Structures are given as structure tokens and as C-alpha cells.
Amino acid sequence: MKEKRINPRKLSAVKDFSCVLPVLIFLAVFTYYPIVELLRISFTDWNLLNDTWQYVGLKNWTWLFAGSGTKYLWNSLKVTVLYSIGELSITLIGGMIFALIFNRMTNSFAAMRAIIFMPKYVAMSSAAVVFLWILNTDSGIFNYLLSLVGIKAVDWLGDRNMALISVLMLTGWRCIGYGMMVYLSAMMGIATDYYEAAALDGANAVQRFFKITLPMLSPTTLFLFVTTFLSSMKVFQSVDILTQGGPYRSTEVFVYNIYRYAMVDFRMDRASTVGIFFFILLLIVTVATMKISNGNVTYDS
Amino acid sequence: MSVQAAANTNARNESAKRKRKIMAGIQWALAIIVLIIIVFPIYWMLVSSVKSQEEILLAIPTLWPKEFHFENYINVLNRGNFAKYYWNTSVMTAGILIAQVVTGIFAGYGFSKGKFKGQGLCFIIVLGALMIPLQVTFIPIYIMMANWGMSDTFLGLILPEAVSPYYIFMLRQTFMSIDDSYIEAARMDGLGRVGIITRILAPMCKSTLFTVTLVTFTNGWNAYFWPKIIAKGESRRVLTVGLAYLKNTFAGGESMNNHEIMAGAVLAVVPVIILFFIFQKYMLTGYSKAAMK
Secondary structure (H helix, E strand, C coil): CHHHCCCHHHHHHHHHHHHHHHHHHHHHHHHHHHHHHHHHHCCECCECCCCCCCECCCHHHHHHHHCCCHHHHHHHHHHHHHHHHHHHHHHHHHHHHHHHHCCCCCHHHHHHHHHHHHHHHCCHHHHHHHHHHHCCCCCCHHHHHHHHCCCCCCCCCCCCCCHHHHHHHHHHHHHHHHHHHHHHHHHCCCCHHHHHHHHHCCCCHHHHHHHHHHHHCHHHHHHHHHHHHHHHHCCCHHHHHHCCCCCCCCCCCHHHHHHHHHHHCCEHHHHHHHHHHHHHHHHHHHHHHHHHHCCCCCCCC | CHHHHHHHHHHHHHHHHHHHHHHHHHHHHHHHHHHHHHHHHHHHHHHHHCCCHHHHCCCCCCCCCCCCCCHHHHHHHHCCCHHHHHHHHHHHHHHHHHHHHHHHHHHHHHHHCCCCCCHHHHHHHHHHHCCCCHHHHHHHHHHHHHHCCCCCCHHHHHHHHCCCHHHHHHHHHHHHCCCHHHHHHHHHCCCCHHHHHHHHHHHHCHHHHHHHHHHHHHHHHCCCHHHHHHCCCCCCCCHHHHHHHHHHHCCCCHHHHHHHHHHHHHHHHHHHHHHHHHCHHHHHHHHHHHHHC
């Protein structure tokens, strides 16, 4: 009889565990297993157009680092870094400037702030086709406006020097209001005593900004930096709709590079190899940014 | 002497007041300029969507349509198959929403109020998943789903998005802030786990729950990367992907049909924008709330 009785505490633990079990199984199948599988595929010669495949050792890896894939790898690395720098500058610097402009606690400014933030909720694909239309070389309004001040028509999406800038215009439009909102909510948290004390000491507005506002906002800046950096590395949709990585791969960011190998060339082996490399890169960036965030930040104590 | 001093301070106050007024004027002017720039793409999308084809191709663009052509919308819904895309997006979003809310609430409970061996390790497994995005793992998942016969199905669209580590994390943080005494009391009254979650925790964390669910909804509605990969055919194409293909759908060059493409763009964003204006209070904080904790 004694063995049949179940310890109630144990039963409770089992029930609690069963609350999280579905999630764990899911993550095992849809997140952790695919990473292992990705690594395995990178050692094969799996082409979707062929019926069979076999292990080929490090062939894909030599292709990636010392073969025909190398120059595209560095290209997409360069494009991704440039894109990230662009998105970071817009979100951090632009967001800060916008926060200063809209830092007025009246109803009309609250309404304006909401409108500035709205693009974040406009689906990227809608925003992208709108920008395609605005930036259209022949009948787009942007070139028309430029022609009014005497600037010749620019081929925004077809010129390899302009394409990335065009993608960044779209990104900036959607992200700048987000940066503003995050900064503003942090600014409201700064105690006014600091400003009053500084004003008594005769500090002007510019000095107050650099001596009080900016340092006090450094945790916010860091947060924005880390999250924006990581998400900017994964950019895909805007590039896919605006330029498809072109012209001449001048906007081929990392994810687009992987996507092209897998879904256009059907080279699963190569796509997986680049994918693993990309994953390692993301890990390095994550760990590095976490390391930084444990140092150099001013907190209000 | 004292009269003069008073006059002095008065003058100083006057000039300070004037200075403040000028500053406010500059602030207003800058705000209006910025607002116009940010609103313009939305305005241009709306205006272009009701223009005729001739008007859209004019050498000098018109800022206000000469005639309103609302039939552009009908054309997109019928010829562009947008009615079907709407349905697909709705079903996909609903599926993702239900799956993420249910798994998220239970897991959030398990990780905050539950007690079991290995809880910390299990939570690290969840957090670790945040570092492995779909953009990395999509190849094996795509192969797996294709082998299961799930390409071009709703299940294929929904399943890889059914669990969100972010959602779980958020709910865990919120549930932790609820005092254990409430749960003890509920347990005394004979409530089981489901009762505690649905009657105590969920109502007490209503606003956070609502905010993160709104974020989940918009992310689902606006999803593009995975739907594009798994639903390549027409039958289960979603709005975002359909819109991107729209420029190839109509015959003729792409700039020829921008009025209809803009109509499609409007149709795709309308539900989320309506939600945005209704639930502004929640939506404005939605994205920033997560990381502030």
C-alpha cells in the first residue's frame, strides 16, 4: 500500500514541469535541432537539384574561406556592417535629436509623438513598396522634388552607390520614432534636481545636455545600441523588396546571401555553411555587447 | 536704488521670457517640419492609391488627386487576389497568437511560480533560443516541414512561430512580481493550476499581457521572411508577400500600376494602424517595455 501513495510535493513538481515541457520540446525540435542539422549539412554536398548527397568533409568550408565563396562572404559582411552602422546612427543620433525636438509635455506634442512613432507599425512590405514608388527614377516624387532645386534624376535603387542609402532611408523612416520614444521615456526619468543644481551653477542648455542628459541616458543608449545592432544584422525584408541584394550585390546583406544560396541556387550545403558562420558571428556580437554592458555605464545611484 | 534693482530683474525676466518664447517657436517649427517628412510617405501612399493610371504617370505629380478612383481597391482585391491573402494572413496571425499566448502563459507560470528540479537550466534553454533566430535555422526547418508535407499549409506557416521565448520571458517577469500569498490563498480555496493562471495571474497582469499580445499580433500580421519561404505558391500566400509580388502580377512595367500597388499597401496596413490608434497607450510602450526590465 505504501508504494502506491505519491508524494504530493513530487506530484506538484511534475505538474509544474509539465507547464514548461511543451515549450522545451518545441524549442528542441524547432531551434536546437536545426542548429545541429545546419552544422551537419555544412559537411555535405547537398544540392536540392540532385537526388543524392554525401559527406565531403571540409569542402564547403574551404570554399567559403579560400574559394569562390570568399569574396561574396566578405562582401555581405561589409554590406551588413555598413547597414548596421547606418541603422545605429539613425536610431541613436536621430532618435536623440527627435527626442529633444519633441520633449514638450503638451497634448499637441503627445499627438505628434504618436504619429512619429506610427511607421514602426506600418508593415515593412507596405512601407517598402511605398518607398519603391517614391524613389522611382522616372515618375517618383522624390526625384521630382529634387529636380525643382536643380538636381538631376538619381537612379536610387539601380545605382550601386545609392542602393544601400535607399534601403537605409526606409529603415530610418521606420526606426527613428522608436529611438525617440525610448529616449524620451528615459529622459522623463531623470530627476529635475540635477538640472536645477546645474542651472544654479550657471550651466547653459548645451552644457546641461552634455553634462547631465547624455551621461544619465547611457544605460538607455547601451540598450538601444545592443538591440538595434543585433536586429540590424538580421535585416532581410527591406532588401528583398527594394533591391533583391543588387545592383551587383551592393545591398546583399548576410541573411540575403544565405537566402540566395538556399532558395535561389538550391545549394543547401553552401547556405548552411554561411548560416553557421553567421550564427557564430551573432554569438560573438551578443557576448561582446553583453561584456561591454557590464562595464562603462553610468547609473543613477 | 531698490527701484532700479527691481526694474533690472524685471527686464531680465522679460528677456528670459522672450527667449523662452523664441525657443518654443523654434521647437514648434522643427517639430512641424519633421512631422511633414515622416507623414509624407503615408500621405503619398493614400493619395496615390486613388489616382488613375494616367494621373500617376504625369511628369509633374499632383499633390491631390484630380478624381477619386476607389475601384483600384476592388481591382486589387479581385485581380490581385488580395481577398485570399487577407484570409491567409488572418488565419496565420490568429494561429500564431493563440499558440504563443497559451504556451507563453503556461511556461511563464512554470518558470515563475512553479517549483521543480532543473528549473534554472530549463529557463536558460528558453533564453538561449533568443540567440538562435529563424534567419539562421530556416534551412533545416524548411526541409523538415517540406518532408512533413507542410509547405503551402496553414500549419506550416504557424508551427515554427508557435512558441516565443520573448513572450515567455516577459510573462515570467510579470508573474514574478505577483506576491506568492495570492497563489497560496487561491490554492487554499481549491483552485488548480489552470484556475490560478486564468483567474489570478492573468487578470492581475492584464496590461502587460495585453501589451505583449499586441506586439505578437503585429509581428504575426507583418511577418514576411518565413511565410515567403514556406508558402511559395498562391494558395497560402500572405498579404505581405503578396504585396511584394504584386508588381509582377499585373501585366506591364512596374511603374505602370503603382496606383493599384498603393491600394494593396493600404489594405495591408489598415488593421494594424486601426489597432495602433485605438490602443496607442499600450502600443507606444510595447517595444520598449521588454528590455527595460
